[in-house]
Amino acid sequence: MKKFKDINNSNKNQFGAEILCIGSEILLGNIINTNSQWIAEQLASLGIPHFRQTVIGDNPARLKEAILEASNRSEILITTGGLGPTPDDITTQVIADTFNTPLEQRNDILIDLKNKLRNKDRNLSQSQKKQSLVPRGSKIINNSSGTAPGIIFSPKKNFTILTFPGVPSELKEMWNNEAKKWLISNNFSNKIISSKVLHFAGISESLLADKITHLLKSNNPTVATYASTEEVKVRITAKGANLEETNKMIIPIEKELTQITGLKCFGVDNITLEELVLRLLLKRKETIAVAESCTGGGIGSKLTKIPGSSKIFHGGVIAYNNSIKQRILGVPEELINTYGAVSKPVVESMAEGVQKKFKVNWAISVSGIAGPTGGSELKPVGLVNFCIKGPKTLIAWEERFGSNKTREDIQKLSVLNALDRLRLSIIMDK
Amino acid sequence: MKKFKDINNSNKNQFGAEILCIGSEILLGNIINTNSQWIAEQLASLGIPHFRQTVIGDNPARLKEAILEASNRSEILITTGGLGPTPDDITTQVIADTFNTPLEQRNDILIDLKNKLRNKDRNLSQSQKKQSLVPRGSKIINNSSGTAPGIIFSPKKNFTILTFPGVPSELKEMWNNEAKKWLISNNFSNKIISSKVLHFAGISESLLADKITHLLKSNNPTVATYASTEEVKVRITAKGANLEETNKMIIPIEKELTQITGLKCFGVDNITLEELVLRLLLKRKETIAVAESCTGGGIGSKLTKIPGSSKIFHGGVIAYNNSIKQRILGVPEELINTYGAVSKPVVESMAEGVQKKFKVNWAISVSGIAGPTGGSELKPVGLVNFCIKGPKTLIAWEERFGSNKTREDIQKLSVLNALDRLRLSIIMDK
Numbered sequence: 001m002k003k004f005k006d007i008n009n010s011n012k013n014q015f016g017a018e019i020l021c022i023g024s025e026i027l028l029g030n031i032i033n034t035n036s037q038w039i040a041e042q043l044a045s046l047g048i049p050h051f052r053q054t055v056i057g058d059n060p061a062r063l064k065e066a067i068l069e070a071s072n073r074s075e076i077l078i079t080t081g082g083l084g085p086t087p088d089d090i091t092t093q094v095i096a097d098t099f100n101t102p103l104e105q106r107n108d109i110l111i112d113l114k115n116k117l118r119n120k121d122r123n124l125s126q127s128q129k130k131q132s133l134v135p136r137g138s139k140i141i142n143n144s145s146g147t148a149p150g151i152i153f154s155p156k157k158n159f160t161i162l163t164f165p166g167v168p169s170e171l172k173e174m175w176n177n178e179a180k181k182w183l184i185s186n187n188f189s190n191k192i193i194s195s196k197v198l199h200f201a202g203i204s205e206s207l208l209a210d211k212i213t214h215l216l217k218s219n220n221p222t223v224a225t226y227a228s229t230e231e232v233k234v235r236i237t238a239k240g241a242n243l244e245e246t247n248k249m250i251i252p253i254e255k256e257l258t259q260i261t262g263l264k265c266f267g268v269d270n271i272t273l274e275e276l277v278l279r280l281l282l283k284r285k286e287t288i289a290v291a292e293s294c295t296g297g298g299i300g301s302k303l304t305k306i307p308g309s310s311k312i313f314h315g316g317v318i319a320y321n322n323s324i325k326q327r328i329l330g331v332p333e334e335l336i337n338t339y340g341a342v343s344k345p346v347v348e349s350m351a352e353g354v355q356k357k358f359k360v361n362w363a364i365s366v367s368g369i370a371g372p373t374g375g376s377e378l379k380p381v382g383l384v385n386f387c388i389k390g391p392k393t394l395i396a397w398e399e400r401f402g403s404n405k406t407r408e409d410i411q412k413l414s415v416l417n418a419l420d421r422l423r424l425s426i427i428m429d430k
Numbered sequence: 431m432k433k434f435k436d437i438n439n440s441n442k443n444q445f446g447a448e449i450l451c452i453g454s455e456i457l458l459g460n461i462i463n464t465n466s467q468w469i470a471e472q473l474a475s476l477g478i479p480h481f482r483q484t485v486i487g488d489n490p491a492r493l494k495e496a497i498l499e500a501s502n503r504s505e506i507l508i509t510t511g512g513l514g515p516t517p518d519d520i521t522t523q524v525i526a527d528t529f530n531t532p533l534e535q536r537n538d539i540l541i542d543l544k545n546k547l548r549n550k551d552r553n554l555s556q557s558q559k560k561q562s563l564v565p566r567g568s569k570i571i572n573n574s575s576g577t578a579p580g581i582i583f584s585p586k587k588n589f590t591i592l593t594f595p596g597v598p599s600e601l602k603e604m605w606n607n608e609a610k611k612w613l614i615s616n617n618f619s620n621k622i623i624s625s626k627v628l629h630f631a632g633i634s635e636s637l638l639a640d641k642i643t644h645l646l647k648s649n650n651p652t653v654a655t656y657a658s659t660e661e662v663k664v665r666i667t668a669k670g671a672n673l674e675e676t677n678k679m680i681i682p683i684e685k686e687l688t689q690i691t692g693l694k695c696f697g698v699d700n701i702t703l704e705e706l707v708l709r710l711l712l713k714r715k716e717t718i719a720v721a722e723s724c725t726g727g728g729i730g731s732k733l734t735k736i737p738g739s740s741k742i743f744h745g746g747v748i749a750y751n752n753s754i755k756q757r758i759l760g761v762p763e764e765l766i767n768t769y770g771a772v773s774k775p776v777v778e779s780m781a782e783g784v785q786k787k788f789k790v791n792w793a794i795s796v797s798g799i800a801g802p803t804g805g806s807e808l809k810p811v812g813l814v815n816f817c818i819k820g821p822k823t824l825i826a827w828e829e830r831f832g833s834n835k836t837r838e839d840i841q842k843l844s845v846l847n848a849l850d851r852l853r854l855s856i857i858m859d860k
Contacts, residue, residue, distance in 0.1 A: 027480055029471030030654060030665075032464055036485070041459030050457055051492055055466070055483035062481055069499075195458075206515040206577075210555045216517050224488075225516055226455060228597065235460070290727075290748065296734025297720075297727025300748040304726025307802055307837055314751040315758075318720065318730040321744035324788060328745075328758075358754060372737055402546075404574050407737055409599065 016049035017076035017188075020066055022091055023166055024057035026081075035080045035164075035171055042175060046183060047191040047239065048076070058088040060097070067098045071159045076188060081166035083148035085127040091163055092151065096135040099155035103133040109140065109149055116147055141178045146170040152182060194246040195237040196268055198257060201420035203264045205232045211260055221249050223257075229412050231273070266423060273419040274302045280426045281312045281362065286391070288422075289358035290316030291329055291350040291365040293341065294384060298415040299364065314358050319350060325367075329353030342367050342379055344396045347387035351396075355389050362426070363389045364418055368399075370410045375403055384414045388422055393429045395421070446479035447506035447618075450496055452521050453596055454487035456511075465510045465594075465601055472605060476613060477621040477669070478506070488518040490527070497528045501589045506618060511596035513578035515557040521593055522581065526565040529585035533563040539570065539579055546577055571608045576600040582612060624676040625651075625667040626698055628687060631850040633694045635662045641690055651679050653687075660846065661703075696853060703849040704732040710856045711742045716791035716821070720746030721759055721784040723771065723797040724814060728845040744788050749780060755797075759783030772797050772809055774826045777817035781826075785819050792856070793819045794848055798829075800840045805833055814844045818852055823859045825851070 019039050026033050036053045043050040052073070056066045063082075070077045082091030096103050109132035113124060131148050134140065141150035143165065150163040162179055164171040183189055200208060205227035209216060212234070215223040221238035236253050238246040258265050267276055281288060290299045296318055303313045317328050322341050325331040331349040339345045347365045355363035368384025375381035381403040387396040401413050449469050456463050466483045473480040482503070486496045493512075500507045512521030526533050539562035543554060561578045564570065571580035573595065580593040592609055594601040613619055630638060635655050639646060642664070645653040651668035666683050668676040688695050697706050711718060720729045726748055733743045747758050752771050755761040761779040769775045777795045785793035798814025805811035811833040817826040831843050 026467070027470055027483065028474050029467050029469070030656070032462065032467045033483075034462055037456070037459050037462045039459070040457055044458050051487060051489070052496070053457065053463075053483075053485035057481060059481070066482070206555065206558050209516040209557055213517070213557075224454065224518055226460075227514070229599065235455070237458070289754075292727070292730075294734070295731070296739075296743075297722070297730030297746070297748060298734075300722075300727030300750070301725070301731045301841075304724070304728075304748075304750060304800075305838060305841065309726075310750055313726075315723075315748040315754040316727070317747055317758075318727065318734075318745040320730070320734060320740055324745040328747075328787065357758065370734075404546075406575065406599070408735060409575065411731075411735065 016051055016074055017043055017078060018070045018074040019043075019050065019053045020070060020077055020079045021053070021055045021166070022058065022063060022079060022081040023055075024059075024088070026055050027057045035166065035168055038168065038172065039078055039080070039175070042180070044193050046180070046189040047193050048183065048188055058082060058090055060090055060094050063090065063094045064098045067095060067161070071098075071156065075158050075160065076183075077159070077161045079161065079163045080171055083131070083150065083163060083165045085125075085131055085147070087127075089130075089148075092134060095151075095153065095155075095161060095163070099135070101135040101137070101153075101155060104136050105129075106132050106134055106140065109134070112142075112149075113147055139182075141174050141182075143170055143174055144177070145173055150174055150179075152179075191239050192242055192246055193237060193239050194243060194250070195235050196250050196254060197270075198234045198236070198254065198265050199267050199271060199273075200232040200234065200261065200264050201266050201273060201416065201423070203232060203261070208232055208234070208261065208264070212257060215253060215257065218253070221246075221253055223253060229409055230416065263424060263427070266420070272306075273416065273423060275306050277419055277423050277426065278303065278306050278309055278312050280423065284361075284426070286361035287312055287314050288362040288364070289314050289354045289360040291354040291363065292316060292318050293320055293325070293350075293365075293367040294370045295366050295368075295411050295414050295418070296320060298411055299366070299418055302415055302419065314360050316358070317354055325350060329357070340379065342369055342383060342385050344385055344387070344398070347385040348389075348394070348396050351387040351389040361391055362393075362422070363387075364422055366414055366418055368410070368414060370407045370414075371403065371405075372407060381405075382410055384410070384417075386414075386418055386421065388418075388425045390425055390429045393425045395425060397421070446481055446504055447473055447508060448500045448504040449473075449480065449483045450500060450507055450509045451483070451485045451596075452488065452493060452509060452511040453485075454489075454518070456485045457487045465596065465598060468598065468602065469508055469510070469605070472610070473508075474623050474667075475625065476610070476619040477623045478613065478618055488512060488520055490520055490524050493520065493524045494528045497525060497591070501528075501586065505588050505590070506613075507589070507591045509591065509593045510601055513561065513580065513593060513595045515555075515560055515577070517557075519560075519578075522564060525581075525583065525585075525591060525593070529565070531565040531567065531583075531585060534566050535559075536562050536564055536570065539564070542572075542579075543577055569612075571604050571612075573600050573604055574607070575603055580604055580609075582609075621669055622672055622676055623667060623669050624673060624680070625665050626680050626684060627700075628664045628666070628684065628695050629697050629701060629703075630662040630664070630691065630694050631696050631703060631846065631853070633662060633691070638662055638664070638691070638694075642687060645683060645687065648683070651676075651683055653683060660842070693854060693857070696850070702736075703846065703853060705736050707849055707853050707856065708733065708736050708739055708742050710853065711792065714791075714856070717742055717744050718792040718794070719744050719784045719788035719790040721780040721793065721795040722746060722748050723750055723755070723780075723795075724800045725796050725798075725841050725844050725848070726750060728841055729794065729796070729848055732845055732849065744790050746788070747784055755780060759787070770809065772799055772813060772815050774815055774817070774828070777815045778819075778824070778826050781817040781819040791821055792823075792852070793817075794852055796844055796848055798840070798844060800837045800844075801833065801835075802837060811835075812840055814840065814847075816844075816848055816851065818848075818855045820855055820859045823855045825855060827851070
């Protein structure tokens with residue numbers, strides 16, 4: 001196997017692959033650069049190290065500069081964009097210029113272009129013909145769904161450029177059909193990188209990081225935490241000769257992690273909280289309904305995203321207006337008048353009401369102040385009350401997510417909090 | 431106004447702004463880098479030239495290299511990511527190292543951190559405290575929803591770094607609240623680029639593009655279409671000396687566009703379909719409730735995302751299970767047995783039931799087959815029935831979104847379709 005030179009062992013800083021996406025529309029923010037992410041995933045799965053991504057507009061001087069830099073830093077440069085027929089498609093020309101290589105017209109591409117455009121134009125225009133020009137010595141990456149082919153071009157020792165169009169479907173097809181095989185057969189695919197993701201709820205990223213500091217320092221596998229409003233994740237990534245080897249490295253770390261974090265870790269890889277809750281209930285052959293005020297249907301919406309949820313999730317009441325809490329869920333008016341709609345007694349009555357009305361084993365209710373208005377000193381924006389009622393469970397609690405949070409975040413956090421406590425309640429309900 | 435040096439007029443190639451996103455998770459292809467696109471849009475709207483985007487992993491040596499390069503090429507470097515509490519959050523430390531500037535603990539950040547974490551931890555951990563260290567001479571960009579603040583730091587003449595967290599909501603808030611003002615008041619905002627976004631529903635991107643081909647060729651303002659599962663948008667972008675000038679260019683194009691497309695265009699700039707529907711109802715002092723089967727609370731959840739929706743949206747029933755359609759909404763059992771749960775008579779009965787029970791002016795109901803299973807030849811996956819009942823309105827219709835669509839897409843499309851028809855129904859209800 002070819003070994004990529006490592007940055008630490010080389011004066012020339014030459015190593016791995018880089019991705020260079022070309023297109024002014026990316027710099028203007030008109031489109032999201034999904035190509036980088038897709039190629040990055042492919043490189044990771046081939047075990048090809050990849051340390052930098054760059055975006056450059058349709059400008060020859062700046063593009064040349066970026067290509068030259070990459071040629072001094074990496075062994076593989078993968079470009080997307082700028083292969084089309086219009087004047088702002090400059091990639092092939094600039095690559096040739098950068099390495100003082102002449103462009104040659106390739107007849108095989110010309111014939112292929114004529115075939116492809118048969119129904120559109122009998123004669124190729126100058127701009128269409130442009131796509132048949134490639135730097136001398138290039139290998140072609142065929143493009144079966146579009147017109148612009150890519151090239152594999154090695155302008156100097158230990159440096160190869162692979163070009164692809166910017167259209168994601170064409171890029172993917174060309175990668176899968178030809179480029180991948182080329183990378184493997186030229187021994188660029190080095191080691192296997194495989195990873196496992198652990199999902200956490202009810203713990204902040206920093207608290208989790210503090211508990212596993214020693215693991216975060218590990219080198220192979222590496223352990224890293226990620227956080228979004230949605231959840232906290234830990235990714236264990238191992239590099240090895242094969243899947244067996246990487247698994248052997250990942251498993252003990254995973255075991256240690258789950259031992260440290262206990263029930264805070266709710267699952268691995270692609271599982272979501274809502275899927276887990278439904279699985280737990282399915283196992284117990286139990287049903288559930290929701291009574292949602294400030295989340296407005298958010299919990300129901302999450303649960304119904306899971307195929308097959310109809311067996312377990314029967315539905316619910318969106319009791320946004322207080323009169324609905326009374327009339328549909330049977331919450332006594334005096335309860336609302338005495339304690340307020342955002343209170344333990346009211347969420348308890350909501351959960352009880354929906355459990356009875358919907359004839360389900362489990363009920364979950366939410367009532368809170370999502371803001372931006374409606375808060376008071378005693379009951380600020382971000383205060384949310386919850387109740388879960390199950391066969392042997394009755395818990396009501398409140399959360400204060402903080403009045404600095406946006407309405408959307410408070411709603412999201414409420415849904416997640418409800419689902420996480422539901423998960424724990426089902427596990428404990430025995 | 432400050433003039434950015436242009437690449438063509440400068441030996442040092444020093445010009446404009448660059449974006450540097452930091453995070454190994456981007457290089458591994460685990461997440462799509464949406465931050466670059468968002469910042470690119472912001473820079474364009476401020477008229478700040480921007481010629482390069484880079485992504486680097488959580489590696490000090492490579493990050494330092496990238497920062498140094500940018501400092502020799504650009505006047506503004508905007509970074510995202512790596513500001514958190516964990517060991518792989520290295521951005522601030524590396525910036526300080528790169529320019530040999532000591533880190534200082536800032537008491538104002540410490541106090542702010544303590545306030546934010548009050549309910550969770552009384553004492554700050556070492557990793558939490560890390561977030562209060564900034565290079566000497568930095569200005570702080572406050573982060574009101576997260577813990578990690580950003581910095582504005584000028585390590586040398588004509589070069590300033592602005593750092594932001596990788597969490598998109600925090601980045602956006604910090605940009606809008608502080609960074610934007612700083613860029614404007616420090617004269618980085620050069621020529622005005624202003625744009626207007628028109629939102630469309632009930633029309634595909636290609637159909638729309640065909641209707642406005644002549645406008646898509648315009649140079650200044652430029653006109654471009656964008657599509658997602660959510661909606662179709664048209665952006666009109668004009669470049670000029672000031673807002674008055676750009677407005678003068680945009681208005682006639684906008685007028686022509688709306689004349690061509692009529693009611694398909696539902697609003698401009700940041701408006702959403704759900705906000706528009708609520709506005710229309712508020713104007714009429716009318717109320718609404720939902721009866722959702724396959725969307726599981728998705729319509730309610732969208733409506734309650736809008737602040738102040740409680741005045742208009744009273745709630746609804748998530749009637750996911752057929753027994754709920756009968757018991758709670760009063761849909762006759764024989765209707766379900768004769769026509770099936772996904773049928774016009776059933777959605778009509780659902781809308782009627784919720785309108786009556788919730789005592790509202792408007793009701794909207796949805797029942798469909800979101801898949802992946804449950805479809806038949808006659809009623810395939812993707813078939814969804816809808817009904818809208820208003821003061822003078824009663825319409826029921828079906829959509830066939832296609833059985834090749836994912837469950838999530840069918841649910842999303844159903845919510846959008848319902849809201850769009852509701853919009854048109856309210857406008858027509860007179």
